[in-house]
Amino acid sequence: MQDATHFQGLDPILKVENLVVEYAVGGKTIHAVSDVSLQIARGETLGLVGESGCGKSTLGRAVLQLRPAVSGRVLFDGEDLTALRGEALRRMRRRVQLIFQDPIASLNPRRRIGDIVAEPLVIAGYKDSRERQELVEEVLNAVGLDPALVTGRLPHEFSGGQCQRICVARALVLKPEFIICDEPVSALDVSIRAQILNLLEEMKGRYGLTLLFIAHDLAVVKAVSDRVAVMYLGRLCEVGPSEQLFANPAHPYTALLIEAIPVPDADVRPCESVAIGEPPSPITPPSGCRFRTRCPRADQRCATEVPELRLVAPGQYAACHHPLA
Amino acid sequence: MSGSALLSVEDVAVDLPTPRGNLRAVDHVDLSVGAGRTLGIVGESGCGKTMLSRAILQLLPKKARLSGRVMFDGQDLARCDASALRKLSARSLAVVFQDPMTSLNPVLTIGTQLIETLQAHLELDTASARKRSVELLAAVGIPAPEQRLSQYPHQLSGGMRQRVAIAIALSCEPKLLIADEPTTALDVTVQAQILDLLAREQRRRHMAMILITHDLGVVAGRTDEVAVMYAGRVVERAPTTALFKTMRMPYTEALLAAIPKLEAAPHTPLPAISGRPPDPTRPLHGCSFSPRCRYVDGRCRQEKPALSDAESPDHQYACFHPIRIAVGGVT
Numbered sequence: 001m002q003d004a005t006h007f008q009g010l011d012p013i014l015k016v017e018n019l020v021v022e023y024a025v026g027g028k029t030i031h032a033v034s035d036v037s038l039q040i041a042r043g044e045t046l047g048l049v050g051e052s053g054c055g056k057s058t059l060g061r062a063v064l065q066l067r068p069a070v071s072g073r074v075l076f077d078g079e080d081l082t083a084l085r086g087e088a089l090r091r092m093r094r095r096v097q098l099i100f101q102d103p104i105a106s107l108n109p110r111r112r113i114g115d116i117v118a119e120p121l122v123i124a125g126y127k128d129s130r131e132r133q134e135l136v137e138e139v140l141n142a143v144g145l146d147p148a149l150v151t152g153r154l155p156h157e158f159s160g161g162q163c164q165r166i167c168v169a170r171a172l173v174l175k176p177e178f179i180i181c182d183e184p185v186s187a188l189d190v191s192i193r194a195q196i197l198n199l200l201e202e203m204k205g206r207y208g209l210t211l212l213f214i215a216h217d218l219a220v221v222k223a224v225s226d227r228v229a230v231m232y233l234g235r236l237c238e239v240g241p242s243e244q245l246f247a248n249p250a251h252p253y254t255a256l257l258i259e260a261i262p263v264p265d266a267d268v269r270p271c272e273s274v275a276i277g278e279p280p281s282p283i284t285p286p287s288g289c290r291f292r293t294r295c296p297r298a299d300q301r302c303a304t305e306v307p308e309l310r311l312v313a314p315g316q317y318a319a320c321h322h323p324l325a
Numbered sequence: 326m327s328g329s330a331l332l333s334v335e336d337v338a339v340d341l342p343t344p345r346g347n348l349r350a351v352d353h354v355d356l357s358v359g360a361g362r363t364l365g366i367v368g369e370s371g372c373g374k375t376m377l378s379r380a381i382l383q384l385l386p387k388k389a390r391l392s393g394r395v396m397f398d399g400q401d402l403a404r405c406d407a408s409a410l411r412k413l414s415a416r417s418l419a420v421v422f423q424d425p426m427t428s429l430n431p432v433l434t435i436g437t438q439l440i441e442t443l444q445a446h447l448e449l450d451t452a453s454a455r456k457r458s459v460e461l462l463a464a465v466g467i468p469a470p471e472q473r474l475s476q477y478p479h480q481l482s483g484g485m486r487q488r489v490a491i492a493i494a495l496s497c498e499p500k501l502l503i504a505d506e507p508t509t510a511l512d513v514t515v516q517a518q519i520l521d522l523l524a525r526e527q528r529r530r531h532m533a534m535i536l537i538t539h540d541l542g543v544v545a546g547r548t549d550e551v552a553v554m555y556a557g558r559v560v561e562r563a564p565t566t567a568l569f570k571t572m573r574m575p576y577t578e579a580l581l582a583a584i585p586k587l588e589a590a591p592h593t594p595l596p597a598i599s600g601r602p603p604d605p606t607r608p609l610h611g612c613s614f615s616p617r618c619r620y621v622d623g624r625c626r627q628e629k630p631a632l633s634d635a636e637s638p639d640h641q642y643a644c645f646h647p648i649r650i651a652v653g654g655v656t
Contacts, residue, residue, distance in 0.1 A: 051512040052483070159601055189369040189539060194583040194597035201592060216512055223585035223595065242591045260517040262542030264584055266569035278484050278515060 012039040013178060013210050014063065019072035021055070021062045028283045032058040034234040035072075037309075042177075045204065045211040047225030047242065049218055049257065051279055055234040056214045060180045063212070064096055065089060076178070094124055097171035101183035103163035107155040113140075114151030117170045124174055135173055142206065143169045143199060161192035168199060172207060180212045185220060197223055218257055222246055227315075230254045233279055233290040236309060240316030250318035253291045289321065297322040330357035330396075331533050332381065332501055337393035339376050339385060346606045350376035352557035353393070355632075358501065361531045365544030365565065367580070368554035371602055374537050377554070378503050381535075382420055383410055398500065415446045419499035421523075423506035425486035429478040435462075435489050436474030439496060446497045461492040465522060484515035488522065495526055501533045508543065520547060541581055545569060553577045556603055556613035559632060563640040573636060573647035576614045612644070620646040 021033040032055040040046045050056045061067040063074055065081050074081040076092060084092055097120075100106040107116055114136060121132045137147040143165045155163055164184065171179055181200065185193040201224060204211060215221050221228055222242050229239045230253060238251040249255040277294050280286055289307050292298035301321050309317040339351040351373045358364045368374045379385050381395055383402055395402040398417060402410060422428040430438055439458040443449050449457065455474070462470035465488040478486055487507060494502055504523060508516035524547060527534050536548055544551050544565065552562040553574065561574035572578050582596040600617045603609055612618070615625040624645055632643045 051514060161601065190541075190580060191369060191583050191598035192601065194585075194595035195599070197585070198594055198597055201594065217585075218513070219585040219587050222587060222591055223589065223593065225591055246587060256514060258587070260514045261587065262513075262516070262520075262540060262545065263587075264540075264542040264545050264569070264581055266545045266566040268546055278482055 011042045013042040013077055014040040014212070015073075015075040016059075016063065017073040017075065019059070019062060019074065020070040021058050021067055022070050025283075030282045031234050031285055032282060033062060034285075036231075036234075036236050037072075038229055038236065038239060040178075040210055040212060042210055043208065044227065045213055045225045047221035047228040048212060048214045048231060049216060049221050049228060050231035051216060053233075053279060053282060054231045055282070056231050057182050059231070060098070060182050060212060060214050063180060064093065064098060094120075094174050095176050096178045096180065097174065097176040099164075099167050099171050099179060099181045099184045102187050103160055103167050104155060106167055107163055109155050111154070112151065113153055113155070113158075113166055114147075116155070117151075117166065117173055120170060120174045136169075139169045139173045142172065142203065145169070159192075160188055161195060164188065164192075164196050165199065168196075168203065172203060175207060176209070178210045178212070180214070182214045183216070184213075186215065186217070193220070200224060218246070218261055230257065233282055233285050235290055236319060237291065238316070238318045238320075239309065240313070240318075244313060244316055248313065248316075248324075250312040250316060250323040251291075251320045252295050252297055252322075252324060254318075255324060256294075289319070329359060331360045331362075331398060332535075333357040333394075333396045334377070334381065335394040335396065337377070337380055337391065337395060339373075339380050340390045340392075341376075341386065342388055343606060348605045349557055349608060350389075350605065351380060352608075354554075354557075354559050356552055356559065356562070358533045358535060360500065360533055361527075362550070363527065363534045363536060363548040365548035365551040366535060366537045366554060367539065367541055367544055367551060369539055369580075369602060371605065372554040373557040374554050375505055376557075378420070378505050378535065378537055382414065382418060382503065416497050417500045418503070419494035419497065419501070420503045420505065421487070421490050421494050421507045423509050425483065425490045425510075426478065428490055429486060431478055434475050434477055435481075439474070439489075439493055442493050442496050457496070458492075461496055462489070464526070465489075465492045465495070466518070467492070483511055484519065487511060487515075487519055491519075491522065491526070495530070498530060499532060501535070502527070503535045503537070505537045506539070507536075509538070509540075516543075540584075542584065553580070556608075557605065558613070558643065559641075560614065560644070561642040562632070563636075563642075567640050571640075573640070573642040574644050575618050575620050575646070575648060578648055579617075579619075620648075622646070 016036060016038050019033055019036045023030040023032055036059060048056050058067055062069050069082050081092060117136045118132045121135060126132050140147040140150060145165055185196050188196060213221060213224055225242045228242050228245050230237045232253050238254045246258060249258060280293055286293050288304050289302040292302040307319040307321050309319045312318045312323050334354055334356040337351055337354050341348040341350055354377060366374045380391055385391060391403055436458060440454045443454040443457055458474060459470045462473055467473055467485060467488050508519050511519060536544060538544060548565050551565050551568050552559045555576050561577050579598045583598055585595060598617050603613050611626040611628055612630050615621045630643045630645050632641045634641045
């Protein structure tokens, strides 16, 4: 059993307990999320990082019950979402919203911006169109768009950065408490990326949000997160306060991810091949520690025994038999 | 520019007719790359970096109009006839694109694609082409290369596909490799491996390389020289170390500042560049960065600054108000 209390003493809005999500593909099973537990405190931003295919997006979707869990619980504000069905689940979902990676693909190209942003209100049963319009205008103003100029237009008339602002507005219009951001800036240029990251931070303060921020870029994650969780092949490797995790990574995989970031400084010579190979298939994950096939510290024990998350420093947990000092 | 350059792009402009009017994708660019050297071209989407690489490769869309000269190994590629160009570009010029899924043929095996390239250009028989293919796949770090020959692109991961694309690009021992955002579609750990692979093969083959990217972090430490492009023009060009130490162009500075830094504390607001690049069908009178620049004044809005080498012949920039403080003191 993994320790489910990585953040004791504070009021957790979301608790994920021993969550397992699997996909059946052509008679085989993909172990997308394997026995993951974590907590997010109210008002906190938790960054979730890992390579493609590590299960980070699946975890985000499983929280919203867009992917059924094989086992485990997802407690949102004390209520187990995995046990909710129908209307009760829909009511709960109003409090949790999602922002996707590709802002252009996630907007219906045939609908006007005003209708796109108002749709969550329609679904939630806001009958008064005047009230809907007021709420839409308020939220568009908040994300830095002029309602008079944008509501009547179609998504193709906007740039990627503006489309992401529209997506943020749509996610905010129901005044949710919790937003899952799945790679929200990966498709954007450097200059626009900074605008959207700043916008998310501003909205978090203004609307009192809690964020689960999923990304593969560690520098981006660090810029917005209070704590960071690192995932590898369906399992959690390490969780800890951002500053501490980046200064003193305990899991060799975290260290590898940090070293692989290109540094914009000509004096820093990139070291040759810090990374070894690529992740193995999630259909047949390695026994024991799943990272052992790429780990420079792996030994016999790593092949037989699954490492559990253990406290390595205040607030910092790592699942490794041979953590870095 | 220097007469000994392997490639020199001289006053190249690319115009594309669009329903909304003429779009100047590349606006009078001069660049050169010496044999065995690496040039980084950095800029945001739509700045013209890919169009410039297509102008070099003579792969522009049919409707595009190219002016200026593209001198490669003593010949003007823009004026070569099709067969001469085919011979030259196949043997000496190679390219690696961003997305290996679309640059590889999905219905042919890896082996067929490699062997086809080798036989088309090197007059090898099938057995030696096959042997050469295995060697190339091994050289780019693909495990079990023998078995890979019979696999299709979809059976490989993104990183492995990009390695195959690099193997094909290297197969005819090119003198110049153009890598257009070769790692943008890949994970950060795989990105580091692919960039290392490119650097290693480049040293081993004494090949020149143009590395096109939107990420200043990718060109730092991996290129000899960097050209920063904005709205179709080169706005700053300098040896890589000089650029990162004493950047002069406010756009370069803003681009660097906008990258989240690992050293920065969480929740530090990022110095974002406000607004977005100008509409390329409606060119501005003055400096094209002026609407987003924090040092802008009246002159910038009226007059277009030329790329000047006031700094040194190596370090050019196009700005009336170049930054005079060392980097680090600015952000």
